[in-house]
Structures are given as C-alpha cells and as structure tokens.
Amino acid sequence: MKSTSKKVPLIERVLDALAFAATNLAGAMIVVLVMSFGWLVFGRYVLNDTPTWVEQMAMLLIVGITFLAAAVGIYERTHLSVEMITLVISKKAALFLDVIINLMLATFGFALAWYTNDLMSFTQFQKIPLLGISESYRYLPVVISGGLICIFALYRAYQGLTGLFNPASINQVSGE
Amino acid sequence: MGLAILLGFFALLTVIGAPVAFALGMAALAAFFYEGLPLMIGFQRIVSGVSTFSLLAIPFFIFAGELMLHGGIAARLIRLASASVGWMRGGLGQVNVFSSMLFGGISGSAVADTSALGSLLIPVMKEKGYDDDYAVNVTVTSSIAGIMIPPSHNMILYVVAAGGGMSVASLFVAGIVPGILMCLLLAFAARTIAIRKNFPTEPFAGLKAIFISFIASIPGLITAIIVVGGALSGVFTVTESGAIGAIYAIVITAVVYRTLSLKDFWVAVVRSVRTTGLVMVLVGCASAFGYMLALYEVPKLLAHALTSLSDNPIVILLLMNLILLVLGMIMDMAALILICTPIFLPVAVGLGMDPIQFGIMLMMNLGLGLCTPPVGGCLFVGCAIGNVPIEKAVKSIWPFYLAILAALMLVTFVPAISLTLPNWINP
Amino acid sequence: EWKGWNIHNPGYPVTTALESFIADVDAKTDGRVAGRVYNGAVLGSQADSIQMLQIGAIQFAEFNLGPIGTIVPEANVVSLPFIFKSVDHMHRVMDGPVGDELSAAMEKHGIKSLAWYDSGARSFYNTEKPIETPADLDGMKFRVMNNELYVGMVEALGGNATPMAYSEIYQSLKTGVVDGAENNWPSYESSNHFEVAGYYSLTEHLILPECVCVSVSAWNQLAAGDQKIVKDAARASAVLQRKLWAERDKSSREKVLASGVAFNEISNKAPFQNAMKVVYEKAFQDNPTLKPLVQKIQSVD
Ligand code: NA
Ligand code: NA
Numbered sequence: 001m002k003s004t005s006k007k008v009p010l011i012e013r014v015l016d017a018l019a020f021a022a023t024n025l026a027g028a029m030i031v032v033l034v035m036s037f038g039w040l041v042f043g044r045y046v047l048n049d050t051p052t053w054v055e056q057m058a059m060l061l062i063v064g065i066t067f068l069a070a071a072v073g074i075y076e077r078t079h080l081s082v083e084m085i086t087l088v089i090s091k092k093a094a095l096f097l098d099v100i101i102n103l104m105l106a107t108f109g110f111a112l113a114w115y116t117n118d119l120m121s122f123t124q125f126q127k128i129p130l131l132g133i134s135e136s137y138r139y140l141p142v143v144i145s146g147g148l149i150c151i152f153a154l155y156r157a158y159q160g161l162t163g164l165f166n167p168a169s170i171n172q173v174s175g176e
Numbered sequence: 177m178g179l180a181i182l183l184g185f186f187a188l189l190t191v192i193g194a195p196v197a198f199a200l201g202m203a204a205l206a207a208f209f210y211e212g213l214p215l216m217i218g219f220q221r222i223v224s225g226v227s228t229f230s231l232l233a234i235p236f237f238i239f240a241g242e243l244m245l246h247g248g249i250a251a252r253l254i255r256l257a258s259a260s261v262g263w264m265r266g267g268l269g270q271v272n273v274f275s276s277m278l279f280g281g282i283s284g285s286a287v288a289d290t291s292a293l294g295s296l297l298i299p300v301m302k303e304k305g306y307d308d309d310y311a312v313n314v315t316v317t318s319s320i321a322g323i324m325i326p327p328s329h330n331m332i333l334y335v336v337a338a339g340g341g342m343s344v345a346s347l348f349v350a351g352i353v354p355g356i357l358m359c360l361l362l363a364f365a366a367r368t369i370a371i372r373k374n375f376p377t378e379p380f381a382g383l384k385a386i387f388i389s390f391i392a393s394i395p396g397l398i399t400a401i402i403v404v405g406g407a408l409s410g411v412f413t414v415t416e417s418g419a420i421g422a423i424y425a426i427v428i429t430a431v432v433y434r435t436l437s438l439k440d441f442w443v444a445v446v447r448s449v450r451t452t453g454l455v456m457v458l459v460g461c462a463s464a465f466g467y468m469l470a471l472y473e474v475p476k477l478l479a480h481a482l483t484s485l486s487d488n489p490i491v492i493l494l495l496m497n498l499i500l501l502v503l504g505m506i507m508d509m510a511a512l513i514l515i516c517t518p519i520f521l522p523v524a525v526g527l528g529m530d531p532i533q534f535g536i537m538l539m540m541n542l543g544l545g546l547c548t549p550p551v552g553g554c555l556f557v558g559c560a561i562g563n564v565p566i567e568k569a570v571k572s573i574w575p576f577y578l579a580i581l582a583a584l585m586l587v588t589f590v591p592a593i594s595l596t597l598p599n600w601i602n603p
Numbered sequence: 604e605w606k607g608w609n610i611h612n613p614g615y616p617v618t619t620a621l622e623s624f625i626a627d628v629d630a631k632t633d634g635r636v637a638g639r640v641y642n643g644a645v646l647g648s649q650a651d652s653i654q655m656l657q658i659g660a661i662q663f664a665e666f667n668l669g670p671i672g673t674i675v676p677e678a679n680v681v682s683l684p685f686i687f688k689s690v691d692h693m694h695r696v697m698d699g700p701v702g703d704e705l706s707a708a709m710e711k712h713g714i715k716s717l718a719w720y721d722s723g724a725r726s727f728y729n730t731e732k733p734i735e736t737p738a739d740l741d742g743m744k745f746r747v748m749n750n751e752l753y754v755g756m757v758e759a760l761g762g763n764a765t766p767m768a769y770s771e772i773y774q775s776l777k778t779g780v781v782d783g784a785e786n787n788w789p790s791y792e793s794s795n796h797f798e799v800a801g802y803y804s805l806t807e808h809l810i811l812p813e814c815v816c817v818s819v820s821a822w823n824q825l826a827a828g829d830q831k832i833v834k835d836a837a838r839a840s841a842v843l844q845r846k847l848w849a850e851r852d853k854s855s856r857e858k859v860l861a862s863g864v865a866f867n868e869i870s871n872k873a874p875f876q877n878a879m880k881v882v883y884e885k886a887f888q889d890n891p892t893l894k895p896l897v898q899k900i901q902s903v904d
Contacts, residue, residue, distance in 0.1 A: 027445040030235055030452065037236075037419030041412060044780075048742055050765045052754050059227045062456065065235065066226045069453020070197070079195030079454060080508055080553065086193045094193075101194045108202055115219040122216070122654070126674050129749040130766060135673075142223055217660040224651050229768040339643065343774050410778020413771055470645040471606070518645075 015155055019072045022148060026068040033061045056131045060138055067145035074105060075152040095163050102157035106150045113146025179472045182207040186465070196508050197454070201461035207468045218464055225463025226456050229415070230336045233344075234329040235452040236418025237284035240399060240425045242444040242451075244282045247429025247436040249396035250292045253278045256389040261363075262378035266370020268301045269314045271378075273363045276318035278393070280325030280355060281400035286546050288451075289322035290315055290554045294561040306375050308562050309569045314366050316558035316569075317576040320543035323509075324355030324536070327403045327418065333459065333510055334535045337517035342531055344414040345407040346598040350532045353597055354540060358583040365579040395428045408601065455510055462514040475519040482523055489527045493588055496520055497541055504545020508553070512542055533594040537587050544580050547573070605638030605662035605821065608652040612643050615789075616851050617720060617813070620844035621665050624815060627836040632829050638663065657713035662821040666714075667722060667813045668705075669748060677708040680896040683886060684756045685876045687810040687900070690724055694845070696903045697812050701896065709814075715822045716814040717837035721848040724807035728791060729783025730776055733867040734804035737761055737874050746772050746784040751889075755882040756808065760875065769794075776800045785809070789848075792855035797864050805868045806875060815840065 008016075040054040073079045086094045116139040123135035186203035190196060201222060208218040244250070257274040264270045275293050283289050294315040301311035323330050326348035335342050369375075399421050406417035429436035436444075469475065486492055500520070503512055517538070524534040546554040549566055559566050587593055607625060611617045618640070625638040646652060646661065649670050655661045657674075672679035680686065687693040696702065697719040706716040727734055727745065734740060740762035747753040747764050757764035765781050775781045777799040784796065785808070791797050815837045825833065860866055869875070887894045 023446055023449060026449040026453070027442065030239060030445060030449055033232075034236065034239060034419050034422045037232075037416055038423050041416055041420060044744065044763070044765065048744075048763050050744065050763055052764060052766050055229060055766050055768075056749065058232050059229060062232060062235065063223060063227050065449060066453050066456035066460065069449045070457035073195075073450065073453055073457075076450075078450060079197060080458075081193050081195045082190050082506070083193060085191055097192045101189075101192060104189075104194065104202065105198055108198055108205075111205070111215065112219060112222075115216045116223065118216050119220060119223075122658075129673055130751060130754065132751075138227060139223060142219075214658045214660050217655050217658060220651060220654060221647065224647060230770060341770060341773075345774065407774075408778070410775070410780055413767075413775060413780055415771075467646060470641065 011155065015075060015152065018148060019075045019152070022068040022072050022145075026065045026072075029061045029065045029068075033058055033065070036061075052130045056128055060128075060131075063138055064141040067142045068148075071109075071145045071148035071152060074109075074149050074156070077156070092164065095160050099157050099160035099164065102153045102160060105153035106157060109146045109149025109151075109153055111146070112149065113143050116142040116146060178207050178210050178468075179474065181210050182465070182468050182472070190507075196511060197458040197461045200458070200465040200511060204461065204464035204468050208464075211468075211471075221464035221467045222460040225460040228336060228459075230332060230344075231456065231459060233327075233332050233415045233418040234284075234455060235448065236415070236422050237327045237329045237332075237403070238288075238451050238455075239444070239448040240327075240403070240418065240422040241283040241285070241288055242448045243422065243425035243429055243436065243441070244396060244399060245288070245292050246440045246444045247425065247433055249282060249393070249399075249429070250275075250279060250296060252389070252393045252396055253282075254293065254296055256386070256393045258378065259381040259385040259389045263380035264367065265377055266306075266367050266375045267378040268297065268304060268306060269310070269366035269370050269375065270363055272297050272301070272311075272314045273318040273359050273366060276315075276321040277325065277356060277359045278397070280321035280323075281327075282396060283322045284327045284329040285451075286319040286322040286543060287553045287557055289319035290557045291561065293319070294558050298558075298562045302562070304376055307373065307572075308564045309572045310369060310373070310375070312558045312562035312564045312569045313573045313576050314362070315562075316547045316552075316554045317573070317580060318359060318362050319554050319558075320540065320546065320580065321355050321359055323539050323543045324351045324358060326351055326400065327421070328539070329455070330509060330513060330539060330542075331535065332414070333513045334517055334538060337514045338521055338531060338535070339518075342535070345404070347532050347535050348404050348414075349408065349598045349601055350536050350594045351539065354536050354583065354587045354593055357586065357593060358540065358580060361579040361583050362576060365575040369575055395432060398428075399425060458508065458510050459514065462511050466514060466518065469515065470518070475522065478519050479523045479526075483526070490589070492523065492527060493529075496523065497537070497584065497588060500538065500541045501544065504542045505548045505552075507545075509542045509546055512545075513538065530591060530595055532598060533587070533591050536594040537584065540580070540584050540587055544577070544584065547577075547580075605636065606646070606660075607638055607640040608644070608646050608655065608661050608664040609640050609642050610644045610649060610665075610667075615793075616844050616847035617665050618642055619847055620720065620840040621815065623843060624836050624840035625663070627839065628833050631832045631836065636825065636829060636833065653714070656816060656818045659713075659818045659820040661818065663815070663817045665720065665813060665815055667811055669750060669811050671709065671714070671814075672750065675705075675709050675712050675714070676890050677892050677896060678705055679750075679752065679886070679890060680705075680893050680900065681811055682750055682752045682809070683883060683893070683897065684752070684808045684879050685872070686897065689807075690721065690810055692903070693810045693812055694719075694721075696900050699903060701899050701903065704896070704899075709816070710819060713819045715817045715819050717817060717834050718815045718841035720813040720815060720841055720844045722811050722813050723787035723789065723848065723852050725785050725787050725809040725811070726804060726806045727783055727785045727808070728796065728800045728803040730779070730800045731782055731802065733802050733865060734806065735867065735869065736871075737878050743782040744780075746775065746781045752882060752886060753809075755885060756879065759878045759881050772796060773799065787852070788855040788859070789851050792859050797859040797862060801864050803859070803864055803866045805866070806872070808875065 036054045044050045120136040120139045126135040128135050182203050185206045186199050189199035205218045254275045257271045261270040261274045298311045302308050331347050335344050402424050403417045403421040406412040407414045546552050559569050609621055622640050629637045656664050668678050668681045672682055709716050737760045740760045744763040744765050745757045746767045749766050754764040772784050
C-alpha cells in the first residue's frame with residue numbers, strides 16, 4: 001500500500017499478519033462450509049442417513065467467516081461507505097472526519113468484544129442442539145473480531161492523526 | 177425521541193462517511209442505550225442476524241461466481257455474446273448487454289457483474305472508438321441483470337426480510353422474464369444512441385462461430401441450471417443448490433477446463449470471504465436496526481401514512497416506487513431490502529399485489545439505485561474501470577435510466593410479466 | 604411498558620389469549636402494569652427471545668417448552684415422545700406438582716412461568732402413504748425440529764431424520780427433498796403443508812405444553828398484590844387459550860379433511876411406544892434429572 005516508504009514499520013507488519021491470518025482462517029471456513037453441504041446431500045441421497053450436524057455447524061461457520069472478514073474490511077477500508085461530504089470538503093477536514101469515524105469504529109469494536117464476551121458467559125452452559133457443543137462458541141469469533149476491529153480502527157485513526165499533524169504524509173494515508 | 181435518535185444518528189454517521197454497516201449498528205445501539213435496553217441484546221441481534229440458515233446461500237452464490245470468474249467463464253460468455261449479437265448496430269453495446277444477461281445466470285450481484293464484464297469489455301469498447309461514458313453506462317446499467325436473473329443473493333435477502341414463507345425458487349424463476357425485458361429495453365437504448373453517434377459494428381462471425389462459442393459456454397451456463405433447476409426439481413433446497421453450484425464450479429474450472437490453478441482457487445476463496453463479510457455484517461447490523469424499527473412500530477406507522485395519502489392503488493404504487501428510488505439513490509441495496517421489505521410489503525399485499533411480484537419490483541427499483549449517484553456501487557466500479565469521472569458518465573446515462581424506468585413501470589403494473597413463468601412451472 | 608414476545612400471527616389462539624392477558628393485567632392494576640404484544644416474532648427467534656427474557660430486555664412472552672429444553676434441562680422431559688397419554692393428561696400433569704417443579708427449574712434460569720397453554724398433539728404427515736406401524740417410516744425422510752430427542756425418535760422408528768428450518772419445509776415437501784414432517788392440526792393447516800403432504804397419521808407422539816412467562820427481574824419489581832393479579836390473569840388467559848385452541852384444532856382438522864387429506868388413526872400405538880425405549884435410555888444417560896420426572900408424570904392418572 002505504500003510504495004514510497006522503504007521500510008514497513010513493525011506495527012504494520014504485525015497488523016498485516018493478523019489480517020492475513022483472519023482472512024485465511026475465514027477462507028478455510030468457507031471451504032469447509034461448502035464441503036459440508038456436499039456431504040449433506042450425499043448423506044441424504046446416497047447413504048439415506050442425513051447428517052444432522054451440518055445445518056447447526058453451518059450457522060456457526062457463517063458467523064466466523066462474517067466477523068473475521070468484517071474486521072479485515074476495517075483494516076483494508078473495503079466497507080461500503082457514502083462519499084458525499086468527503087468529496088466537497090478539504091483534504092484536511094476529510095482526514096479529521098476519518099479520524100473521528102475510526103475512533104468510533106474502535107469503540108464499537110471494543111463494545112462488540114465486551115458484550116459478546118458477556119454473551120459467551122451467559123450461554124456457557126447452553127448446548128447447541130444436534131451439535132452438542134456450548135452455545136458460547138457462536139460468539140467466540142465475534143469476540144475476536146471485536147478485538148481486531150478495535151485494533152485496526154485505532155491504527156487507522158493513529159495514521160489519520162499523523163497525517164493531520166504532518167501534511168506531507170496526507171496522500172499516503174488517505175487511500176488504500 | 178428514540179426513533180429520532182435511531183434515524184438521526186444513522187443519517188449523521190452515514191453522511192460523514194462511516195461504513196454503512198457500522199452506521200446501522202451504532203445507530204441501533206444508541207437507540208438500545210436510550211431505551212434502557214441491555215446492549216448485550218443489541219449485539220445478540222447483530223450476531224443472530226448473521227447466524228440465519230436461509231442466508232447461507234449468499235456465500236455459496238458469491239463463491240460460485242468468483243470461481244466461475246477466475247476460471248475464465250466470463251470470457252467465454254462474452255465470446256458467445258460477441259458472435260451472436262456483435263454484428264448489430266453499435267455491436268459492442270449489444271454484446272455488453274447480452275453478456276450481462278448471460279453472466280446474470282452465474283453471478284448473483286450487480287457489482288460483481290460490473291467489475292467482471294466491465295474490466296473485459298470497457299477497454300475494448302474504448303479502443304474501438306466508442307465514447308468512454310457510453311461504454312461505462314451500458315456496462316453499469318445492464319449489470320442489474322445480475323440481480324434480476326437467478327441466482328441472486330438480494331432475492332434471498334428479500335425472502336428473509338419478508339419473514340420466510342415465500343419460495344425462493346419461485347422468486348428466482350419470476351426474475352427471468354423481467355430481467356430479459358429490462359435487457360431488451362437497454363439494448364434498444366444502446367442501439368438508438370449507437371446509431372446517432374455512428375458507433376461501429378463487428379463483422380458477422382458466422383453460424384459456426386456462434387455454435388462453437390455456445391458449446392464452449394455450456395459448462396458455465398449449467399451452473400445456472402444446477403442452482404435454479406436443482407432447487408425447482410427438489411433435488412436440493414436453495415441453500416444446498418448454492419453449495420452444489422460452488423462444488424460444480426470447482427470441478428468444471430479445475431478439472432474440465434483446467435483454467436483454475438490452486439492459486440486462482442485461493443484467490444477466489446479470499447475474494448468470496450471479503451464479499452461475504454461485507455454483505456453479511458451489513459445484514460447483521462441491519463437486523464439490530466430493524467429490531468428497533470419494529471419496537472417503534474415504524475412499519476405500521478409508515479404503512480398507515482402511505483395509505484392515508486391516497487386510496488388509489490396506482491398512486492400508492494407510484495409513491496412507493498418513488499420513495500424506493502430516492503432511498504436507493506442514497507443508500508445501499510442490501511440494507512434497503514432488509515429495512516423496507518417489512519414496511520412496504522404489507523402495503524403492497526394489501527393492494528392485492530403478489531409478494532413475488534413486489535419482490536421483483538423491489539429488485540429492479542433498488543438495482544437502478546446502484547447506477548445512480550451519490551451512492552451507487554455499480555456506477556462507482558464502472559467509472560473506476562472506465563476511468564471516467566462520475567459527473568461525465570451521469571450526463572449521458574439518462575436514456576439507459578429511461579429504459580430501466582420503463583421496465584420498472586411494466587413490472588409494477590403488469591403482474592403477468594413476473595408471475596406467468598413461476599405459475600406455469602409451479603402450478 | 605412491558606414488551607411481550609409472541610411467535611404467532613394475529614387471530615391465532617395464543618395471540619388472542621396473550622393479548623387478553625396483558626389487557627386484563629392493565630385493567631386490574633389500574634395501568635401500573637401495562638404492556639404490548641409484538642406478534643409474528645418481529646423481535647427475533649424463540650431462542651433469541653428466551654435470552655431477551657432472561658436478561659430482562661422483554662418482560663413477558665409465550666414459549667413452547669421444546670426449545671426451553673436447551674436452557675432448562677428439566678424442561679426436556681416434555682419432549683420425550685409419548686410421555687403424555689393425551690392432551691387432557693398433559694393438562695392434569697402440568698397443572699399439578701410436576702408443572703410446579705418445572706416452573707421452579709425455569710425460575711432458576713430467570714424465566715417465571717405463570718400458566719400453561721396448549722399446542723395440541725403432533726403427528727406425522729407425509730407425501731407417500733398412511734403410516735400404520737413403525738415399519739412404514741422405513742427409509743423415509745422426515746423433517747424434525749432441532750432436538751436430539753426428535754432426531755432419536757425418527758431414527759428409532761427407522762426413518763431418516765432431517766433437521767430443517769421451518770420456512771423450508773413447504774418447498775421441500777413439495778419437491779421431495781423430504782417425504783414428511785410432523786406437527787399439530789392447526790400448523791399442518793396454516794402452513795399449507797396439507798396441500799403438498801396429503802397423508803396425516805394420528806401418532807400424537809409429542810404433546811408439547813407452552814407457557815406464559817414473565818422475566819424474573821420484572822416479576823420481582825411487582826408488589827405482592829400485582830403479582831397475584833398478573834398470575835391470575837395468566838391462569839385466566841390459559842383457560843381462554845385452551846378453549847380457543849380446541850376450537851381451532853377442530854376447525855383446522857375439518858378444513859384439511861374437507862380438502863381431501865387422507866387421515867388415519869393408529870390402531871395400536873404400542874410398537875411406536877416400545878421403539879422409544881432407546882430414546883428414553885439415551886435421554887436418562889445424558890440428563891439424569893429426567894428419570895424421576897418421567898416417573899412422576901407416568902404416575903399421574
Ligand atoms: Na444472477
Ligand atoms: Na453490462
């Protein structure tokens with residue numbers, strides 16, 4: 001993303017690695033998801049013994065895929081947003097708004113991790129039917145995602161702040 | 177007051193450029209907080225909105241589409257379109273529309289359609305002397321076929337938002353005729369402009385070329401048959417048919433065409449993950465937002481307001497279309513489907529409209545929103561690919577808007593266009 | 604203002620009774636306790652709304668006891684196939700000490716159960732043939748709700764148990780993804796499943812009670828007098844609901860029979876009941892608290 005800088009700072013290498021790990025983990029999940037449905041159809045027609053765990057597991061996997069990918073989307077700035085005001089205001093003002101938004105996203109990520117962690121303890125002794133594991137596993141990837149969103153958004157906010165105080169680097173920060 | 181916080185906070189966050197999904201989520205949580213509701217439940221709504229069985233088809237359709245794209249299916253479909261309609265006046269414009277129609281049977285999203293076909297066709301069109309804004313406009317508007325022609329993940333969102341009970345397979349089938357009708361009207365608009373601007377034509381490639389390119393695209397087109405046919409015939413449910421479509425896509429591109437390397441495969445996986453995450457987190461946050469709307473009984477209030485304005489069904493339908501068009505201009509399609517369906521569907525059903533027809537109308541209406549500024553995913557992607565400023569593209573896009581509006585009015589007021597095919601197949 | 608969750612649509616027996624319950628409470632407490640019922644599950648699925656009630660985000664609800672079993676293990680006793688001899692037997696059991704015992708168990712999880720509603724008896728229906736003996740289920744694909752006990756039941760009868768979302772059943776029956784499902788007469792009718800699965804066999808294998816519940820936190824905020832008003836109103840609404848249900852059960856049954864559904868009673872249910880031994884044993888293994896409850900239920904006449 002930064003062709004001009006010679007050396008990538010450590011923090012960025014760590015965050016890159018986190019985003020890479022989250023993406024590939026979610027990728028593995030989507031492959032398992034597709035294959036498990038293949039197995040479901042095979043079981044129903046060929047074995048005449050429908051695997052009863054597929055549906056429940058699929059609903060766990062989709063949560064994992066969604067929230068891991070959503071966190072990476074914050075880092076990579078791929079979430080859809082409306083660019084109405086940002087196009088007409090000055091670059092500096094746009095950067096200021098960007099910092100505000102990322103601070104809010106970081107708060108949201110923190111709250112997401114915090115409250116889904118509460119949900120995890122709340123549902124700890126509740127079993128997912130037909131899967132036999134605790135309901136709290138549904139929320140585990142969301143807790144992780146909340147943490148990632150918080151970290152990623154804080155880093156983007158920090159980048160924005162550096163840009164605000166150091167106009168020379170503005171162009172580097174504003175786009176992905 | 178709570179409702180004002182919900183809507184106001186959402187509007188504010190959106191305007192300053194926060195990601196739409198998170199703007200919905202944060203506004204919902206602000207309202208939860210204001211009402212003294214436990215925030216834990218707000219987050220439960222978000223997770224539970226994602227963890228919904230009927231939505232599983234969405235990642236499957238996205239994945240199958242990515243595999244087909246990276247496995248070279250899009251290029252084969254364009255070859256077929258080129259051989260079939262390239263000889264007509266403004267040939268590449270016709271090719272563009274026709275490709276979208278074919279590709280719509282594989283891809284479930286209009287933005288994917290724009291980026292897949294646009295990156296292949298827009299450069300060629302520019303090179304052959306077509307105006308760049310024309311190339312972008314025809315690509316962008318015809319990409320709505322991706323939503324109208326099955327499979328379509330937006331249709332699944334609609335069925336979920338409508339509270340289930342509707343057959344996804346019937347809705348899929350219902351989209352075919354309106355999708356083709358819209359493409360024909362777009363082709364007509366493309367041709368009219370091409371004649372006035374004296375754009376070139378392609379030489380007729382001959383029946384043999386049509387035949388060969390058709391044979392080469394068959395394995396790709398079979399995806400549509402698996403997904404829609406599998407669900408219609410009852411071999412699979414719609415969700416399963418999405419997964420089987422994806423498995424088929426792996427087999428066909430990796431084993432039969434041998435165009436999908438392991439690396440391509442993983443690229444398709446990662447891109448699917450990305451798109452799935454963006455769509456589904458929006459769905460989750462919209463479900464928390466929808467929870468508050470339900471709590472404030474907004475659907476009831478708005479429906480009441482709408483029916484008190486007029487008791488003429490034609491006026492109400494036009495009014496609904498107008499509201500949706502305006503909302504579609506400024507908001508994202510997926511979020512609008514989830515929020516507007518519970519509000520408008522009961523009104524439409526009250527007027528005697530079939531929920532399937534309403535769904536088709538909603539898809540086309542919001543599809544147009546994807547092609548309009550200030551918020552239009554397809555328009556953005558198309559302009560980026562064509563390297564055309566949005567203002568320039570929009571200046572000359574109106575004939576295409578008119579074509580889609582004409583199709584929209586036909587779909588709104590002629591139920592048979594949407595309902596004949598599903599009624600015939602599913603007696 | 605209390606918020607109430609309900610899965611059913613306006614006009615359904617549960618909806619009418621629940622709305623009369625809260626109106627009654629409002630009137631008798633002079634508006635100290637007022638509320639509104641949100642119908643059609645607009646506030647979320649039953650599993651989600653159980654959590655909402657436990658946390659106190661909603662104050663009252665009408666739940667089927669089946670899904671309560673994932674949170675309150677004791678409640679799973681009603682999900683054992685053929686545990687009740689008849690709907691009347693279920694009423695006698697639930698209105699007696701066993702019902703109180705289940706209430707106490709639910710209260711520990713934040714759910715205060717006030718009165719028991721009715722959801723009739725569930726029987727198998729399918730697209731192929733009348734079911735007379737367990738052998739008739741052999742190899743057939745039956746949709747079941749998400750619960751090990753229901754899966755175990757169909758498997759013990761020799762069928763292929765297929766868990767599936769409720770909204771997918773109609774299309775799946777129509778196209779043959781599954782061959783059958785199971786439900787009570789009113790659901791069989793209102794879901795239109797009778798249009799596509801024309802054989803209804805009166806196995807009455809599950810008789811699931813439902814409950815009018817209040818969140819424990821809302822309950823504890825009530826003065827003793829108001830608690831009594833709320834409880835009495837819930838009991839009165841249960842009388843109304845059971846009456847409306849019986850009427851609805853009858854009219855639904857008449858409607859589907861008039862439409863040409865082939866219906867048969869089971870002359871001998873013993874083979875079905877005997878096949879459930881494995882299901883019961885597995886349930887006792889997983890959840891020892893069920894055994895004494897089963898004995899108590901079976902000792903009620
Ligand atoms: Na499509
Ligand atoms: Na196109």
